[in-house]
Amino acid sequence: MARKYLVRTFGCQMNEHDSERIAGVLEADGLEATTEVSEADVVVLNTCCIRENADNKLYGTLGHLKSEKDRRPELEIVVGGCLAQKDREVVQQRAPYVDVVMGTHNVGRVSELLEAARRDGPTMEILEATAAADHEAFPSALPAKREQGWAAWVTIQFGCDNSCAFCIVPAVRGPEISRPFGDVLDEVRRVAADGVTEVTLLGQNVDSYGRDLTLRVRGEHDGAPAGTPSHEFVVGEAWLTEREAMCASGRARPLFADLLRAVGSVPGIRRVRFTSPHPKDMRAETIAAMAHTAAVCEHLHLPMQSGSNEVLAAMHRGYTAERYLRVVHDARIGIDDLALTTDVIVGFPGETEADFEATLEVCAEAQFDSAYTFIYSSRPGTEAAEMTAAFVDHAVSVNRMERLRAVIERSAVRANKARIGRVDEVVVTGPSRRDPSMITGLTRHNKRIHLPAPAGVRPRPGTYVSALVTEARMTSLVGEIVDIGDSPVHRTRIPVSAG
Known part of the structure; x- marks a missing residue:
């Protein structure tokens, strides 16, 4: 019988995306998902440290897990994420029964760290943020277990160069490092081939995505012929074309507008979202890219x-x-x-x-x-x-x-x-939690809408429908389906363990 795992996430979309990778790695190692602690052989708590209640949730959950660990000593507990990165020793002191404490840059090593804990006892592995660029900054090759087959998060940068007085992110995620332009597009193409139709681009400050890449190319390759494949993979075609037109090294600038246009043109991608931009870096070209790229919501x-x-x-x-x-x-x-x-x-x-x-x-x-x-x-x-x-x-x-x-x-x-009286495009997310006769979806404006299921028809999650908005509530809309598109096609890649 296959061993089972459970992943619980405390935090933002970055944490959720890391959890998908953790789940993918565990499944590649032969484990199966469960939603019940009593069935789990491995429990992973992926943490946030932005607000105090994240700490409370973590330690409250660990308190409940202690009794389960006392009952089943073979249960393995992993604490990862931002809080583990920041308070590694505190976690070990307050919950010495935790088997693995790992930081934000060790997602791909969860199975390896569990094996080390079985062999050597409780294990702590924290890669310092400043070293992450030379290690596993963007584990795009890792398998991912997505909760929604039609939607995927795609990380485009990690870390942050800002110094907001209230924010701990730079300390736990490190300095801002952008993922190569071509690497992002390759992942978007892969998830589109799997049936994903909506991607959300993730970064601490997506507006500034790529500024470091253009600085690098300009600094390392002044005077070198532009347009080589390696250059294009790092910064994209648009910046290289601009550089060549200027007959100079090219100005170092963010590439986010270029990325929006490129991602929005990938076949199969119907919706592009992103989070979060920074007001000080919001540029006119980003607004123009949002306006003129049909897939961008x-x-x-x-x-x-x-x-x-x-x-x-x-x-x-x-x-x-x-x-x-x-x-x-x-x-x-x-x-x-x-x-x-x-x-x-x-x-x-x-x-x-x-x-x-x-x-x-x-x-x-x-x-x-x-x-x-x-x-x-x-x-x-x-x-x-x-x-x-x-x-x-x-x-x-x-x-x-x-x-x-x-x-x-x-x-x-x-x-x-x-919005009452308008017809909006809606992607079905599933049945309503409160009323089984209703289905729920999201508009392009990221508004939740509740729709009566047509007689004899229940569109699958990921199906796009047209809906007439008939009622407005404070946090959601109500409408009627006027047209149903094709059912989604989700392809699941079978992860293969390296072992």
Whole structure:
């Protein structure tokens, strides 16, 4: 009987994508997936460290697993991800029964590390972020076990060169390193051949993707003939053509707009999404690429964090509220029927009532379709964590959060109501959790929509349908199917163990 594994993910899309790779590696090693801890031979907890509740969730889960480990000593427990990268010794101290602690750059070695733990006892393997570029920065060759056969995440960069005062990412993911242009396209082509129709490009700051690649090519190859295959693989054809036209080394610039156009032209890819851009790096060519590449969805998630210039400066965000609103204006003018979402932090150290009022004003003007809103959470190792004298009282932050949500909800309802009477393209994601007679899907604007299943027909997940929007709710839409496209074709690559 095959051994079984369970992977639980705490965190963002980067963590989810890493979990897919971990699952793929374990299946290549002969394990089968399960959703029950009681059935699992291996439990992997893939962690986040952005907010305090991620710590609480991890240690709470580890507490429950201890009793299972006491009952079944052969159970193997792995803790990976950002929290493991940052607090490796703490994890081992608080949960000495964990078999493997591995960092963010050891995804491909999970089976190897488990074998080492069986042989030598509890194992910790943390590759420092600064060394990742020479190791396994982009484990694109690893097998992946995707939860949705029609959608895939594709990592285009890892790490971050920004210095946001509240963020721990640079410490755990390392400096910003872009994946070669051709490598990204090769993975997109592979997943498209497997039946994937929607890809989401992942990076900590996708706007700046490729700047380091063009710097490298310019620096290493000044005076060398442009257009060689190796150059094109690293930076793409468009930049090389531009460089040749300039009869010079070519300006070092981001390649994200070029990448959007290239990914959007891969046969079989119907939708392209990305997360997350940085407002200070949002360029006109990216807006143009979104507008003119049919596969790129009309949805922009643009993290604002605050509408106060003083708070933005304290956060080291690199833009003002006025600049942020100019980007919003340019995006709405340039991209027809754009949906705009954001992130907002309430109660950042030193935030005054006037600062918060400024945030409300910017949110009201931006007219977001939705927002991820958070009360500031201190993360050890960040600059903001040292601003203890300026911490905002929790009760004040809670009150501000309620007021912020009221503003966001008004614009969300307004945006959803504006879609009533329109026919939207919807990809079916599965049955409704609350009502089995309904199916659920996502529009190109990343809005969830609930649809009555046609009599005798239940479209499979990944099927594209046309739906008339008939009702608007605060966080979703309701509609009726007017046309059903072809059923999806998902091909599953059988992973082969290297052993």
